[in-house]
Amino acid sequence: xxxxxxxxxxxxxxxxxxxxxxxxxxxxxxxxxxxxxxxxxxxxxxxxxxxxxxxxxxxxxxxxxxxxxxxxxxxxxxxxxxxxxxxxxxxxxxxxxxxxxxxxxxxxxxxxxxxxxxxxxxxxxxxxxxxxxxxxxxxxxxxxxxxxxxxxxxxxxxxxxxxxxxxxxxxxxxxxxxxxxxxxxxxxxxxxxxxxxxxxxxxxxxxxxxxxxxxxxxxxxx
Amino acid sequence: xxxxxxxxxxxxxxxxxxxxxxxxxxxxxxxxxxxxxxxxxxxxxxxxxxxxxxxxxxxxxxxxxxxxxxxxxxxxxxxxxxxxxxxxxxxxxxxxxxxxxxxxxxxxxxxxxxxxxxxxxxxxxxxxxxxxxxxxxxxxxxxxxxxxxxxxxxxxxxxxxxxxxxxxxxxxxxxxxxxxxxxxxxxxxxxxxxxxxxxxxxxxxxxxxxxxxxxxxxxxxxxxxxxxxxxxxxxxxxxxxxxxxxxxxxxxxxxxxxxxxxxxxxxxxxxxxxxxxxxxxxxxxxxxxxxxxxxxxxxxxxxxxxxxxxxxxxxxxxxxxxxxxxxxxxxxxxxxxxxxx
Numbered sequence: 001x002x003x004x005x006x007x008x009x010x011x012x013x014x015x016x017x018x019x020x021x022x023x024x025x026x027x028x029x030x031x032x033x034x035x036x037x038x039x040x041x042x043x044x045x046x047x048x049x050x051x052x053x054x055x056x057x058x059x060x061x062x063x064x065x066x067x068x069x070x071x072x073x074x075x076x077x078x079x080x081x082x083x084x085x086x087x088x089x090x091x092x093x094x095x096x097x098x099x100x101x102x103x104x105x106x107x108x109x110x111x112x113x114x115x116x117x118x119x120x121x122x123x124x125x126x127x128x129x130x131x132x133x134x135x136x137x138x139x140x141x142x143x144x145x146x147x148x149x150x151x152x153x154x155x156x157x158x159x160x161x162x163x164x165x166x167x168x169x170x171x172x173x174x175x176x177x178x179x180x181x182x183x184x185x186x187x188x189x190x191x192x193x194x195x196x197x198x199x200x201x202x203x204x205x206x207x208x209x210x211x212x213x214x215x216x217x218x219x220x221x222x
Numbered sequence: 223x224x225x226x227x228x229x230x231x232x233x234x235x236x237x238x239x240x241x242x243x244x245x246x247x248x249x250x251x252x253x254x255x256x257x258x259x260x261x262x263x264x265x266x267x268x269x270x271x272x273x274x275x276x277x278x279x280x281x282x283x284x285x286x287x288x289x290x291x292x293x294x295x296x297x298x299x300x301x302x303x304x305x306x307x308x309x310x311x312x313x314x315x316x317x318x319x320x321x322x323x324x325x326x327x328x329x330x331x332x333x334x335x336x337x338x339x340x341x342x343x344x345x346x347x348x349x350x351x352x353x354x355x356x357x358x359x360x361x362x363x364x365x366x367x368x369x370x371x372x373x374x375x376x377x378x379x380x381x382x383x384x385x386x387x388x389x390x391x392x393x394x395x396x397x398x399x400x401x402x403x404x405x406x407x408x409x410x411x412x413x414x415x416x417x418x419x420x421x422x423x424x425x426x427x428x429x430x431x432x433x434x435x436x437x438x439x440x441x442x443x444x445x446x447x448x449x450x451x452x453x454x455x456x457x458x459x460x461x462x463x464x465x466x467x468x469x470x471x472x473x474x475x476x477x478x479x480x481x482x483x484x485x486x487x488x489x490x491x492x493x494x495x496x497x498x499x500x501x502x503x504x505x506x507x508x509x510x511x512x513x514x515x516x517x518x519x520x521x522x523x524x525x526x527x528x529x530x531x532x533x534x535x536x537x538x539x540x541x542x543x544x545x546x547x548x549x550x551x552x553x554x555x556x557x558x559x560x561x562x563x
Contacts, residue, residue: 127314130274130307130385131328131375132300141327145318221359222317 008190013180018200020094021176024166025204028101029159035106036158037151039065040113041139051135065107073165076104077172097174101165109158116150117143149220156212160205167201177201223415224250224273224383229282231268242268243279244439250432255409255416255525257426257447259462260436266419269436270385273417274306275299287382304332307376311388313368315360321347321371322356328378346374350404366397373404377412384408386418390425398422402429406525423465427451427524435459448526452494466522476560479517479533486537488517489547492556495527502553510546512538533560 039061045051046058071079077100084091084099120143128142144151170178177197185194231243242265250256260266271277272284275291284291289302307328315324325346329339347353350370360368369389376384386405390398406429409416420426426433426447433450435443435458442456454460479488498521507514514534521530536543550557 121312121314123310123312123314124316126276127308127310128327128331130276130303131331131379132303133331134300137331141330142316146316148318219318222361 006192009196017177017180024094025162031102032105036109039110043114044117065110069107073104092173094175097169112154116147120146149216152216159208223252225285227283229279232280253413255430257430257433258419264436265439266436270419304379305381306383307381308385309372309376309389311391313372317360320357325374332379350374365393383415423462447524483535486535488560489534491532493530498528498530512542
């Protein structure tokens with residue numbers, strides 16, 4: 001039945017492409033989470049009247065975030081080719097896509113982290129200060145736990161965007177379902193391959209969304 | 223215990239310089255419950271934050287228990303803050319933590335070993351009357367219960383001073399009284415010095431020993447609660463006192479009473495402390511041949527004793543009334559004839 005609906009699909013390469021997409025999404029989400037979190041916290045703490053209020057650092061971080069958030073991903077990949085070559089030693093395959101994926105989405109997530117942190121009641125931070133908490137304690141025990149639901153739903157949205165980016169990275173030969181759909185499906189006019197790749201990408205997205213929603217609800221005690 | 227000398231705090235709002243606290247001198251004794259009352263914008267929130275270094279004064283010094291709060295910073299200031307804790311109008315609990323974990327937070331900050339934290343938390347939960355709610359999240363608690371968690375959290379590191387920032391302003395009257403009773407209890411049991419700011423005279427009357435009235439960043443009146451209630455000096459203090467007692471001073475009241483009781487004389491008596499417990503009226507009626515009619519009266523209880531006012535209608539000949547007044551004054555009661563002008 002499935003064989004007749006998708007006559008041109010090579011299931012082995014389809015499975016391999018799925019794993020590549022999952023690999024790129026997982027690794028880039030992980031790094032995006034760490035870098036975005038750090039940038040977001042820096043943006044928050046260096047803003048006026050905050051604990052590390054510093055105009056210069058705040059401006060520089062803000063500029064970095066805004067610039068890399070604004071460059072269209074497909075252009076960013078091309079612009080980052082020299083950096084990718086330097087870091088990864090190649091510009092082909094799933095690993096080659098990682099620098100562009102991370103640099104493209106970390107600033108995006110940093111903005112979401114900033115919004116999440118701004119939602120925290122200022123009084124709670126003041127209360128922690130009044131107890132004699134250090135800034136480190138405030139970050140780990142107040143800022144992060146108190147914004148947890150927003151941080152999780154933010155990374156869910158980012159991870160889903162990253163699935164889309166990995167498909168786009170397929171155009172330059174990063175591998176994964178995007179490459180398969182483009183080279184094998186589009187260029188060789190095998191619509192069933194494109195359709196199958198799309199179905200798999202949708203399944204990945206739905207699973208990410210489902211897990212993200214579940215964890216967000218569990219983390220929210222408000 | 224707490225000494226403020228010429229403390230001034232100015233804020234640069236960009237357009238203008240705002241003086242929130244203006245050359246305030248205060249001296250608060252060990253174990254005292256000291257109230258600061260003022261309308262919003264009077265500078266009381268800024269003043270209370272100067273006591274734990276959350277705000278730095280533009281000039282002047284703050285000293286607590288021999289330590290210059292205004293001269294220390296970094297680790298030393300953080301250490302000092304563990305002994306000057308604070309509770310807030312909106313409780314400021316961490317919603318991501320349970321009651322137990324919220325109370326544990328200051329102990330974590332102070333570096334208390336995990337094995338000892340549990341026992342201390344249990345003691346505090348019992349002290350503030352939250353037994354059974356240990357594992358609830360703040361969202362499952364009422365306002366009064368949240369403030370109890372706030373108080374337990376503030377007491378965790380055995381502070382010497384408790385700062386209360388409008389601690390009851392978000393609570394209904396009944397809960398307010400329960401929280402105030404708890405604060406009095408803590409003050410007596412632990413000998414803790416309490417400094418509170420509020421805009422409700424009721425709070426001052428119920429638990430404070432002394433009160434400072436703030437207006438425009440300055441302390442305009444300072445004194446024992448009983449004295450301030452009995453004879454407020456500043457115009458703003460009179461308004462605050464009128465919040466809790468209509469002592470019949472306003473022209474409006476006098477005019478109304480005169481219309482209701484057109485005959486005889488209206489006399490206002492002010493009692494203080496023990497005088498409220500004497501059977502004065504009985505004596506007055508037995509020894510004088512005048513008619514006495516009670517028009518209005520009230521007694522307020524403060525931490526420093528009771529005070530009350532009583533308005534009487536005295537009917538009789540002018541000479542008899544004069545005699546009655548002399549009798550009251552001989553008993554050390556403030557008695558004045560209410561004039562309608």
